[in-house]
Amino acid sequence: LIPYRFRRRAFLTALSGGVGLKIMLRNLEGAAAGMRSPARLLVTHWPLGIVAGSNNSLWTPTTGSVGGSLGLKPFADAGLGPDMTVIRGVTQLPHNLAGAGGAEQGLVIAMTGRAPVGTRVNCCEGDDAIAAPGGSIEQILLGSVPALQRPGKGYANSIADSRTDLGEISTQCLSYSTEAVDVERYAGTGLVSGAKPLMPELAPLMQFTNIFSSLIPGAQRPVADAMLKKMVGKRSVLDFAAEELNQVKRMAPSAARSKLGIHTDAVRAAETSVAAAINARYPNPDGGVGGNGGPACGATCMVRPLPPLPTMGKADPAGGRGSGNAFGTGRDVAMEDDAPVHAQMGKAHLDVLKAAFICDLIRVGTYQWSTASNHVGFALYPDTTQPYQHHPVSHRIGTNNTVAAATPEALIPAARFLFNVQLWYFARHAENFATWKTALDGCGNSLLDFTCVPFLTEVRANGHERTDMPAMIIGGKQLGFVHDRYVTGSFSINQFWGTIAHAFGHTSTDAPFAAPIDGFLTRP
């Protein structure tokens, strides 16, 4: 018998070249030699800061990084506490540009560590911040840390919903090239040299195509025959039916719940039977455990994921005038509850990025759930099913309303809405990255342990404050991060990035970096 590893390699070698294939093959070789997984950086963002409650009662954890905090509870629920550090006290000052919007310049400064150099001409408003030359942090690191570089472009930027107020670029872009371009200024005259925005991709399918087009599909594993496919498909169907039963039970009266319980038992029994049949008829040819199997080093990359559905999140209407800055009571309703689709789009994007990291096609990326001026509609306003837009509602009230009470119930409805949306984003983020924790990369290591995922916001709260801001670092244990901590103080955005840069071996403290924050890093 030819050892499985050699059969696999022979199959791959028989295929013609392509960057993706070469990467994949090299990765397999490395895995065979016990290669350490590469370091990766994925910068992520949530909009509109936090609702902290009075005396930070809705925010401050009592144990570890997130324990006992209502506002951070989704991370605790997802079991990510030991894999993250929560920070309170990041400041963007003294970086500031008078005339630039709070969210607009907040996001630019958060990502570049520099003050904007002006505001951009757009259709209707003069607050769209222009990033200073030099690029965003992850692009600087990509350019200066060889271990982060991959053949081809080597990075990917994604966004799940790109609606803005008035077509601003600064709120829908995390990533800026180190290359500079001339930008027409809104205030003042003429052109100004600014960092070139690397706009994120809205369509998961397009992002998939961007990343995976060079990868030639390979499948050296034994291919399921018709019977196994039938059983696997049926197991998915029964899984689905059981979940649907769980969902509908919630709205059923007690007598109906009893009937549905019997129905559920029957589905579960069938599911168990199918799973047992799979394991009995198709024992793992690798001799590993059953179920979904634990892939050997590199094996998860051996099957190219199929493209996501050709759907995407919402963008501004054509015409460049954005989605409107219709702020305030009566003008901030949404046409529909976008949350289910928004969650789905986010997951699709993160799944594409996850696959790209696993296959080691990129090591750097950015991901935004929405723009900093978020127009996603959520049916999370108290005591109504009417959906409301996140950012427009935030203008109904001041930050004082979000720190006026110690419990969500005691906050005014608009503040509760903001808190609910915060929890929604944290829950979706946590759900997704919990899967990164268990996912194995091409070398068989935890994907999350070798991936640093900064999770940032552009302002402290709805009043656009840019001091005492929250931030998180998720993952990257194997890069040296000491986690399960809640850290307070006053840290410049440059220190924050300096800390992360150190984890990638970039030790310069030249702008936009600064000396790392003490205690964050210990090489394992």
Add this chain to the structure above:
Amino acid sequence: VSVRKAPGIFLCRCLLAAAVLLGCGGRGLPGGTGGKAGSGQVITGAGGVAGMAATCAGPGDERLVIADQRILRLTMNETLNTVRHLIDDTEARALVRDGLVVGDAVESNRLFPPLQERQIASDDSFTSLDRIADHVSDYVLANFASLTGCATATDACATAYFDKLTVKAYRRPLTSSERARFDALFIKLRNPQIVNGYEVTFTVEEATSFAVNALFSSPQMLWRWEIGDPDLASAAPAGIPLTEHELATHLSFFLTDQPPSDALLAAADAGTLRANLPAHVDALLGSQTARDWLRTIMETYLLINQLPAVSVDRAKFPIFTPSLAADIGTEARKFLDSTLWSGTLTDLLQSRTTFLNTRLAADIYDVAAPPGATETTFVQTTLPANLRSGLLTNAAWLTIAGRADGSFPVVPRGKLVAAVFACMPAPPPADVTAPPQIPGSKPFEEQTSQEQVAARAAVTACNDCHGLIDPYGLALENYDRLGRYRTVDDRGRSVDAHTTLPAVIGGDAVANAVDLAAKLATKPAFTACMASAMLRYAMVEAGGGTEVPLPPQQAGCATADVVRKYESFGGRTFTNLVRATAATPAFVLRRAAP
């Protein structure tokens, strides 16, 4: 000796004493209070005892609302119709052909009301549903292009097809969460998986087929949801209105046994269904689909659907060939079609219009074949007024009840008339420890029917039951096992069909079947019984073999409301009875359930 009371059997105390000659056993009958159907389920008269439909205290009477918020599992026939509606007729037929659809989808198995099958998706019934889902799934895979209209199998085309299918299946728009979960399933199926080391990938066609499988496994499709909209709860009578889409489903299955049409769903989408319910009822009643289904329901109520399972002694009745059996079934269906949609409710009892072929004219009714009739062509005709009157003298209806050799027909026929047309079935007998003594100077089997009836009436223990059923059966003595008119019984003795109806229905003297039909047709009990039946059909739920669908003390008022509306519509037609049923609060409201 104790008398056994078991599902499917209800025994009279006289039975043992009469050496099991009275024919009291047998299948439970529609409307039998406390009696049990062959399936072991309790059948209870929705209107209680006929003629006793309780009047309501007013339009706010809480008894007008008779069902809790609930879910009802689709019957097999409804499931089959859903397959036809969502997929196509070919697949629906294949499910029947391959034996995957049983239960009420097989006509002779159907009980009244049709929902009286097992409502719980237990292991057994789940297996049936699961096999149907698999079969449909395979069919979609094999016929992907033609069913989906996707000349090229792309994810976008497949999901567009599937999205439309889900709305039809759920009988309402999906919530965004439900839609997202289906999308997630599709994505999961379309992405490669490693299962036990094997690479598993599904094509667009395969993923679509499994998604359809999931649709046919989803509780939202398999159950009819009647939760209502609590925000619209009414105070008098207290009840929660069904949502527009629940109402569309309820109405559509009520009148057609099929999922709501696109038009009905559109009305529900627009929120105009409730406000225009009578118009939608009329529109549906104008369709052949509704007419065929409601006729089928009445066949089931009248037990005519049992005809294929009837046992007739061919040695004694050699003319009862399969062809003749089919003919009398055809005649009954044509009679019902004509009466239900062109006549009045009392025509069920009194119409002499029927449809005969040459065989029935000669062999059963002993009349000249109507012009144009052949062995295979049934032609409308009028039967002799002195001999025939509606269903009571109809060959099919007379054939369904009785022993194979035609002996002792009084009791089974009497039970049938009492249950079906008066909703006054005999109460279940109490256990006795010793058989009552039947008087008489000659063996029971040698007595005439009049003598047997008189003998039972003389014994209190017997008369408790038989006093309520024997008179009806006795009035039908002029018809033999197959419904042929006779003047002498099978022992050559003159037939005497005169009798006196039970006091509870008026105590009228009756000369024969034609007279019985005329008397019954005038009774409020008959109207109330028909209203009760229609309401039970529209509303009933039975589960587990013990659940009483509609407690009589509650349903009486609701039935009375149906009768009141029916009589107010002008024209005592079957159509108006259906309209009245759909118009009653019981139909559209549900009680809040814990």
